[in-house]
Amino acid sequence: MAQQTLEARVAAMEKEIDRLKAIEAIRKLEHAYSFYLVMWMPDEIMDLFADRDDVTLEWPEGMFFGREGLQKFFGNINPKKDPEFMHQMMHLSDVISIAEDGETGKGRWWGFGAMALPMGEAGVMQALACGIYENDFIKENGTWKLWKIKWVPVYSGTPATGWVKPDRVARPRPQPGEGEISVPEWWDSDLPARGIDYAYPSGYILPFHFKHPITGKETSEVGRNKRVKGV
């Protein structure tokens, strides 16, 4: 093969590796943000952002811009570092895209977690909160940084009552009998149910597609599943 061709292959690979590295850099940056949010570490959070006037925080309650906007938002939450404060926003199920020129990127994440927000004399507001992020990233002097955050809530509720409004929650249905499978009326599957009740407390372990990553041996779920009725 000609030298020229080999060089072209090397150049193509370098570009691909840069894209893969960019994905991992953005993933790490966003997950670091997730961990800095829990107990609120404002300096660390603000240092994740690019140094640009068009840095943007877009919440349903309003928008903040630039370094000063970051300070106005992140600097005003839990300023006394109250240990009863907790803001868990785990970042989950990333979809990350890198621009063709490799200079900017975008990512979508679920945000999900447990909140404990002190409300003065009223006590601590407790909620299970969830929303979606669509964030922008930019490479500044060779380093990937957070550029814009856009967040919309999907639901929030107390652990006990959940997300559906109380007057809309359905009355509990009778539980199906053990091993019974209920299907909706429109259901018209090509093969019927096998009548196996897989769920807790059946003890069923969904077989793994992969052998043990270190020993390379089959794992033990097939033997353990023999006691599950119908398997």
Add this chain to the structure above:
Amino acid sequence: MAQQTLEARVAAMEKEIDRLKAIEAIRKLEHAYSFYLVMWMPDEIMDLFADRDDVTLEWPEGMFFGREGLQKFFGNINPKKDPEFMHQMMHLSDVISIAEDGETGKGRWWGFGAMALPMGEAGVMQALACGIYENDFIKENGTWKLWKIKWVPVYSGTPATGWVKPDRVARPRPQPGEGEISVPEWWDSDLPARGIDYAYPSGYILPFHFKHPITGKETSEVGRNKRVKGV
């Protein structure tokens, strides 16, 4: 080093890069599926699948095959786009494996999330649902696509009552005193507990193994942890 050898190294790298790209492509595909499921976007979901007769959906309630099977299943859920419907199935903790020939792949994910399923006059059924996916992927004309979905439920329960059957839930135990650590009877650790109560509302921040990803500076948790008793 001989030209031949350099070329062999380039060829080996190209194969490795293809595998890494395949992993990211499958991750993105599956996570897009997760986001299309929430408010049920059936056209987008069906377009994630390969165009093959052996496309398969395997639910405990029955199996569906091919393009027609996809339509029978995905087309019949929330057909009126009721906004009270929500089907959050976050895809989590991926284990992705690419076949040696690079043409097919497999992945395991947790599926976990909040459900709100309108049931006509009865109201909206609300549940925290969880299961495991073992899915297959295939490269079709150079593009990775969903091929087969297999799902089994692990648990599902209302936010208030959880997953253990009510008559089996243990009576609450007395909480340990502040800073007390309780260990089971069989416990025989090589070093004893340090007696630190790390959990909320201690304010403890587990030290980070990584310095700040942008500034490279130490983060501030060590100082903040000084107020936690025993640290």
Add this chain to the structure above:
Amino acid sequence: MAQQTLEARVAAMEKEIDRLKAIEAIRKLEHAYSFYLVMWMPDEIMDLFADRDDVTLEWPEGMFFGREGLQKFFGNINPKKDPEFMHQMMHLSDVISIAEDGETGKGRWWGFGAMALPMGEAGVMQALACGIYENDFIKENGTWKLWKIKWVPVYSGTPATGWVKPDRVARPRPQPGEGEISVPEWWDSDLPARGIDYAYPSGYILPFHFKHPITGKETSEVGRNKRVKGV
């Protein structure tokens, strides 16, 4: 370009690819651990660790070392494989770092999930549990293995009562009216709220930054969002 230079580029790429492969290997190893924990598969779990005396498990309740320590800990939990036992610890939001020499690595994860722990005659203890892992990894004979686990709890609570102590839970506030947005007193955003109520049951779908990964077409959320007030 000189042959020497091309070889240097190839060597640099090989190092980068090794780092990307190490990240994926560690991710897969840790997520396999997550899936082996659910129904407790002690042999599979112990086989994930390096064969070293300094293998370490660090829990708040005490530490275990080496192969014997693994056996003392993992071998003593759910030894009768009680199907009422469930220990779901999903591993989430990874931050993975590889040492410069490529021989060791570290990772931080959320651990989050549903617990069902049989307590003899008292019944089954049910909890939603969450903590953080900071784990170490080492390459042994070319294979990445778990080396050290450090875990601290962040919160644990019953599904009904959550994580805030009952006597500290805030009294419920009146819900804002439909489409109303409440902001805290200190709030001083650069742009005000647009007054859109995005949350369930609005039916709002946060627009995707990416076109459909297979068809490349725009997805349908813009049309569906037209019914949401203010959009």
